[in-house]
Amino acid sequence: MLKGNPEIGLYNLDLPKGCELCRMGGKLVVFITGECGDNCYYCPVSEQRFGKDKAFANEAPAENLVDFIYEAYRMRALGAGITGGDPLIRIDKVVSLIKKFKDEFGQEFHIHLYTSGRYVTKDVLSELERAGLDEIRFHPLKREYLRAIEKAVQFNFDVGIEVPAIPGQEQELEKLILWSKAIGVKFVNMNELELTERNYAPLNARGFKSAHGLAGVNGSFETAYATLRKLHEEKIALHYCSSVYKDLVETRTRFLRIIKYSSKAYEEGTGEGTVLRAVVKSSQDLSDYGEEIEKGVWSISPSLITHLGVNEYVLVEEYPDWRKLKIGEKLVYSKPQ
Ligand code: SF4
Incomplete structure (x- = not known):
């Protein structure tokens, strides 16, 4: 059989x-x-x-x-x-x-x-x-x-x-x-x-x-x-x-x-083999929440956006491997608390 x-x-x-x-x-x-x-x-x-x-x-x-x-x-x-x-x-x-x-x-x-x-x-x-x-x-x-x-x-x-x-x-x-x-x-x-x-x-x-x-x-x-x-x-x-x-x-x-074993703390798994992160521009020090990827630009976890009171951010979906190939990104406006 x-x-x-x-x-x-x-x-x-x-x-x-x-x-x-x-x-x-x-x-x-x-x-x-x-x-x-x-x-x-x-x-x-x-x-x-x-x-x-x-x-x-x-x-x-x-x-x-x-x-x-x-x-x-x-x-x-x-x-x-x-x-x-x-x-x-x-x-x-x-x-x-x-x-x-x-x-x-x-x-x-x-x-x-x-x-x-x-x-x-x-x-x-x-x-x-x-x-x-x-x-x-x-x-x-x-x-x-x-x-x-x-x-x-x-x-x-x-x-x-x-x-x-x-x-x-x-x-x-x-x-x-x-x-x-x-x-x-x-x-x-x-x-x-x-x-x-x-x-x-x-x-x-x-x-x-x-x-x-x-x-x-x-x-x-x-x-x-x-x-x-x-x-x-x-x-x-x-x-x-x-x-x-x-x-x-x-x-x-x-x-x-x-993703399970080596994604960064701010990368959220989608369950489909990709990760999401929020890219935020800020002159504040957000190193407790994520990583500065260039001067004044931070990668943080999308679930922290509301907590940080961010007005707008770019939501990025990408593969977790070395290439970090982007699948998509969109500008999101969020209401500060
Ligand atoms: S060319 Fe070489 S690498 Fe490609 S299928 Fe044939 S044996 Fe494999």
């Missing part, structure tokens, strides 16, 4: 541990480098990041390993997912970071890593195992990359496969799943194929259009669903993950966690 629902995701057995923690918003997203030796036509990595050796901890640029630790503390992360590009291009950095995470947060801090398999050798796998990697997810693009997976299942971490569900490729998916089961792969994740700014043209050229104006491609869910229905009784964990889930639910639950 399948569990879950089509809007979020469907699965037959237990969810992979990395996915379970992601659902709780507990995974730090480690983008270790944008460099990759492959060039998939459906690659979802943005133009700003792809091919560039830049790193990010969640949305924040990360210059060194401490930046990842800082961001993990800010959200009280339960684990991290290391992605790119192909992280194994920077194997030394990956290994140092895994060790640092485990030293700082303990062995139970769950770390999973994505790779195409192109740079996987026994030495690389040994280094990852010694560092304490918990889960490796392959995105095998060519037949020769399958050999990397055969090597990986001999190591002491969970091995999974994660691929986009490309409309019409039910037979290829079925073959991949049955082969994975036979060699001892623990799970196969099928992601809804997603349109992004960068892959829009190549996907459209292949006839893939968005479903209902959302990022998910028409027919991708149907391909994953048909595969799940056919194979759900096989003894291998299968999981379909929708693009809505990845873009909205995962990010929102992660933002809720950041």
Whole structure:
């Protein structure tokens, strides 16, 4: 029997541990480098990041390993997912970071890593195992990359496969799943194929259009669903993950966690993964109520407006992450008491 629902995701057995923690918003997203030796036509990595050796901890640029630790503390992360590009291009950095995470947060801090398999050798796998990697997810693009997976299942971490569900490729998916089961792969994740700014043209050229104006491609869910229905009784964990889930639910639950553990006293959570603050101009010292963001301009909690007798203020709604992207702002007039 399948569990879950089509809007979020469907699965037959237990969810992979990395996915379970992601659902709780507990995974730090480690983008270790944008460099990759492959060039998939459906690659979802943005133009700003792809091919560039830049790193990010969640949305924040990360210059060194401490930046990842800082961001993990800010959200009280339960684990991290290391992605790119192909992280194994920077194997030394990956290994140092895994060790640092485990030293700082303990062995139970769950770390999973994505790779195409192109740079996987026994030495690389040994280094990852010694560092304490918990889960490796392959995105095998060519037949020769399958050999990397055969090597990986001999190591002491969970091995999974994660691929986009490309409309019409039910037979290829079925073959991949049955082969994975036979060699001892623990799970196969099928992601809804997603349109992004960068892959829009190549996907459209292949006839893939968005479903209902959302990022998910028409027919991708149907391909994953048909595969799940056919194979759900096989003894291998299968999981379909929708693009809505990845873009909205995962990010929102992660933002809720950041708000819970590290929002400023004057930021009020909306319950939707955003915060509200009131921006007030005042020559008085309001440091007991908030923070001076520029000379004579203060951020204070919207619920203190009445108490302070402020006549007008700007109500700002924004995301809680490093970028502080504004969703909206409006001028509000309030009656002083
Ligand atoms: S392997 Fe991954 S990062 Fe590299 S091009 Fe393909 S989808 Fe993009």
